[in-house]
Amino acid sequence: MPSSIDRPEPLMLQEARQTPDVIARQLVENAEAAGALARVLRDRRPPYAVTIARGSSDHACTVLKYALETELSLPVASLGPSVHTLYGTRLDLKGALVIAVSQSGASPDVVENVRMAREGGALTVALVNVEDSDLAQAAEFVLPLRCGEEKAVAATKSYLASLTAFLPVIAELSSDGKLKEALNNLPDALRRTLELEDAANALAARYSFAQNLLVLARGLHYGVAQEAALKLKETSGIHAEAYSAAEFSHGPKRLLAEGLPVLGFASNDAAWPATEAAYADLRTGGADLRTLGPAAGSTLRTPTTGHALTDTVPSALAFYLFAAHLALGRGLDPDSPPLLSKVTKTR
Template sequence: MTTDIGEQPAGFARLLSAEHAGPIARVAEVIARRRPRHVVFTARGTSDHAALYGAYLTEIRLGIPAGLASPSTITVFGARPDLSDALVVGVSQSGGSPDLVEVIRVARASGALTLAVTNAPQSPLARAAELSVDIAAGHERAVAATKTYTAELLALLLLVEGIRNGDGSLPAVERAALDALPDLAARTLADPTPTQLAARYRFAARLVTTGRGYAYPTAREAALKLMETSYLPALAFSGADLLHGPLAMTDPDVPVLAVVGSGLGGRSMREVLPRLGERRADVVVVGSADVEGATRMAVPDVDERYAPLLDILPLQRLALSLALARGEDPDAPRGLKKVTSTM
């Protein structure tokens, strides 16, 4: 897991290279020409959080309704929704989950434009879809996904921005900003704060993660990593949902990891943080926002769309360090496999 996490800056650079960004741009051009009326994502586990990020991007940047499919409606209940005007995107690091393959197969049969976003370009999911994107993350050693998650995020970002521009290209200013990500990721990974916090939370009984907008998928992925590697019950809420009841369970004994950037989503979290203060919650802020009086895992300030690629990095390292501090093996969590087959 340590090696996988450390390879993410190089992974960003590889995916941004002409060899891999070029094919994504060509897929984006095809989708732009087809002009889908709505977008449906299907995914499981960590990839489901990448898909949620893709849904935010799609609605905000493209103005197209987007949502996440429930595979069981097709695989268990036999539903055959009319997806003839949709783009249906399967997101999976392995491309091997039978339920996702079946959703793509059914969607394609109903007339949908189908796309696989996967780290396995020869996988069943990639073969089932009309189009495919290789996230080019390389072999992931640990069971808990880290570098494949951020590669999925970057691939979806390149895809959506390419669709927005119509021909798959990116404006020069945006391309320059993306080219800075590998160096920013390396700088983020060099911060020792996550290791220091692991000692602080070694005996925590439960934990809460929260964020809004583009940061919400980060909060959900952080909670999953903590549960996978440390077996620590971690509940993820959007900042808005946290105020609708779950706030009551926060107190000085329940650490709260709040993903707060400098964009609109981060600003909307400013109403959440004082309420956590009223509860005397143990809050750690993750992101570029400087919140007075809060412990912080600092992340470079970038465009809000790019922030999830950096914000998750210290949280991955916290999950890794916390697992080790609690005497667990983060490379091989109990009961988990790299590929989970569900229907």
């Protein structure tokens, strides 16, 4: 769909619209690798898992953490890469499942931590888009994102592919037939999500002059809220912060007195009743709150997929449509955020 600005459509929108085909390709081409990894994990049941990532990839790891914990009862922690690369500590990760997520696979700190973990006896897995990258070579197992080249500075299809890459492994290990069915149907759900672009544009118009924005969610959608806050900073220069809907009342709620608007993610899972009650309380207190997600009554309601784990993907895709049009509506180019580049290499 053409934007309202007389300029070529941003790569961010073009690449976001590729997501249904990306996920369909990933599910087919990764089937053998996902099955092999699931068999190894059955035989080498890890006592816990850790994730290694930065930026959007780390937000995907937040979603993955909830997925592994709720479906497999596997505790998950986020590893601080600098503990090894800057402080020189070699963590004892023997027997652990170590999952690194990266679009480029080029950041030295992520690569070095995976090498350390593998040398120490961890089972290492890379979710990476560049299949001949240093990260892919460092890990024992690789689940490619299958995105093709991603040119936009603001990641879209690579983040969404990071959400789905490990789900077939979880489906195998949990024998969850509903998750397998939801994964098979996900590309069609994402195509229906793209039909919401006009509605996402209309919602974005409400925030054309916002300088600050609070983003709330809970459970599986919390990693999507983290990603949303980052994208609002990157593409529109909005000072956006993500909070758990459960934690928001512990102090950050004070910001509502300053008139800050709120965007809440509305899931369709076990976290929703508590989240819905929190949102109702905020509205009673006068909060300017709009919602996005598969829950009934959402301001921008996304398609349900048949499983809570896969529901996060249409929510994130719909948000990307919202964010791109918000930037365009503010007269900005989401492909050219000041001071940023596509690949950031940290040590």
